[in-house]
Amino acid sequence: MNGKNVLRLAALAVIAAVGSATAAHAQNYGTYGSAFDWSGFYAGVYGGLAPSEIGSPFSDVTLQGGAVAGYNLQIGPGVIGAELEGGYLHGRSYQTSAGGELTQDWSAAAKLKAGLALDRTMLYATAGYGVARLDPQGNVSSKAAWQGGWIFGGGVEQSITSNLSAKLEYTQMRLDNVPTTIAGTNYSDDLVNHSIKAGLNFRF
Template identity: 30%
Template sequence: MKKILLVTASMIALGAVAPASAADLAPQPYTKAPPYVAPTPIYNWTGFYIGGHVGGAFGGNDNVLAPGFGGGNDGVFMGGVQAGYDYQFAPNWVMGLEANYSFLDTSSSFANRGLGSVTGRLGYTWGPALLYVKGGYAWADTRFSNGFGGDGGRDGYTVGAGLEYMFTQNWSGKLEYQYYDFGTVNVSDSLGFIGSFRNDQHTIKAGLNYRFNLGGPAVARY
């Protein structure tokens, strides 16, 4: 009987001590889970690229060296190649350097038959899209004959703008306008000077580039 009483008394004492010990413990802090943020893709424009383009070339109002001048339509088909390098920084700006050459579809004995350029470009990118402007040196592959001469036929300048879209890690497509100005060309015959005109050209083209992406593939930011 005494053993039973001792066991009962011990259990009662333990029951009284346990709640007091639990009360001395500090409450567990509550941490709210951060809200879910969907990953934002980052497209990398840094690296070398090569590509090709097709489009149309249109001479200025009085440019008799335009491929289609005098034929009822001063626009002709053009196609060519381009290569360059881009560098992305800050982090949505892209600057680069590009070399470009376009063949013009003409059989004229004196028209511009090709247009080349070396340009710098600066653009702003948001995701896979890049809006840019460009400008630099231009060169015309021109047949000087039939009384045409002067220093306005081959070297000049070019400016333009375009939109490029990166639809995979290594491939991008673009739409671009580019203006070429080669200065004034003099016209003369055996008797001397006849007149002059502006040798300028407008081009609109669609292009496709393969990008080597030296900076690595596109990644996701969380």
């Protein structure tokens, strides 16, 4: 399955989640509604792992950390929202054509969210667009540059108090047609960034 098909499936999943939640609200809010309200602004921090591949065990794991800020709106049991994220990875490595290597330290993303609130637990899907700073290593002669790509994933968030919640999230960012130059020859590679994050959000 190519990247475009994956993105289409992710978008359909988000639409289905919103549609299902809205329908449940319209038909029977008393049965399906959430006593806890996820609406409002929030900010938080996260830490986690950025493996080069998802498997058992993980391959070439890099530590990461960052901060987020966003807004949620709850409509019945459905939750929709938007989030901005900035993160640091300690030299996440990508192997490219002709034995080249690029490393990533910084990233940023803007994401949309659609989820289902089960009182103090929220399950959600997320999709958006991100950028990553890629630096040349070894025999790569092209310059460092920011590269963009689509992000999709999902997670679960659990309210601890009325203002504090904890989350666990997986996202994948696909950086397509990333250019490199090695020994005077130009190459192009499709790169994938996996991210597994645990975080705390403060609602206000």
